[in-house]
Amino acid sequence: MPDAAKNSPANAEAPRIVTACVVLIGDEILSGRTRDANLSYIAKHLNQIGIQVREARVIPDVEDTIVAVINEVRARHDYVFTTGGIGPTHDDITADAVAKAFGVAIGYNDEALAILDAHYKATGGEFTEARKRMARIPSGAALIANPISKAPGFQLGNVFVMAGVPMVMQVMLDSLTDRLEGGATMKSRTVSGQIGEGTIAEPLGALQKRHPDVVIGSYPYYRGRVFGTSLVMRGVDSAKLDEVAAEVAGLIRSFGVEPVEGEPV
Structure with missing residues (x-):
């Protein structure tokens, strides 16, 4: 085939489309108590690197709902980003739900425990059992750095689990960007x-x-x-x-x- 024909528009490779879903987790969003500020930031950030947010869900702190939604959207999109539900209180159940969605165990992560232990020693805070909950990470997950409050997020497969507090979510998203492969920018x-x-x-x-x-x-x-x-x-x-x-x-x-x-x- 002549070079001119090879380089013609008809033979040009179609741009690769990379898609994502954002899952906002939290009863406080659905009740109107908290106004979401994360979706817009995530969508703009991802589009800059060629990842198009094609879907967003707002769901409650209900384990079965989180499991079902995560399994649905991770099969349909290249990436899934969740916010909320990874704090120290009883209703922070996102980590457990994601572990259940992937069918893996969850327990204390040594690296996460060390990060939090050092943080509370440096700040004079007590490393309570409640705070240790933030070191419970699904088996096989990679941590997402949190330079602000230190409690890490995590990545399991194509799912990235981040904090709901906008300032913390933003630094987590920045820290994980080098793990993402973009395509055509919208x-x-x-x-x-x-x-x-x-x-x-x-x-x-x-x-x-x-x-x-x-x-x-x-x-x-x-x-x-x-x-x-x-x-x-x-x-x-x-x-x-x-x-x-x-x-x-x-x-x-x-x-x-x-x-x-x-x-x-």
Whole structure:
């Protein structure tokens, strides 16, 4: 085959798509007592390294629920990230549930015990039986470092178990990033115009069907007495995004409205 043919777009390797699910564990989130701040941070962080969050679950501190959800989503995605339920109290049951999901034993991890023992000696705190619970790790799991409060998270298979406290979760996520293998990074384009969603809904739907590999979202906006719609296109192929953005701009222009690149001023 000639070199030109080998290098043609038709023979180019398709970008690898790597997906993830985030599982937010905690009755306090479902009750409204605690407002989640983790999902957005995780999704943005992962997208920067080519991992697309395709699903998120918010579930209670119920062992059977955690086990069922973990087993469901770890089979469907490349990576699963959980937050919450690894503290020292009786309702912190995530570690036990993940061990049960994988069918492995759980017990005190020598490395985790040493980390926590040193931490409490250095800070003058008592290393109580309750605090020792944070050193219970499923068999075969690798620890995730926690530079702030020292109690580690852990990785078992493609599941990464992290703290629910946002500041701690963030440093855990940073410390485990070198274990992750990304793929194609999701990119976006935005075109806005002073036109109602209902006006462009039908032709926009037809445009979406012509370009199934680009996700088009429609978001109405109001600026004082001015209203309009921002159309956000997301995909992994920059050239394709530019093509669809140009078609969207042409669609808006066909209704006598001048499109604006990006969000409305």
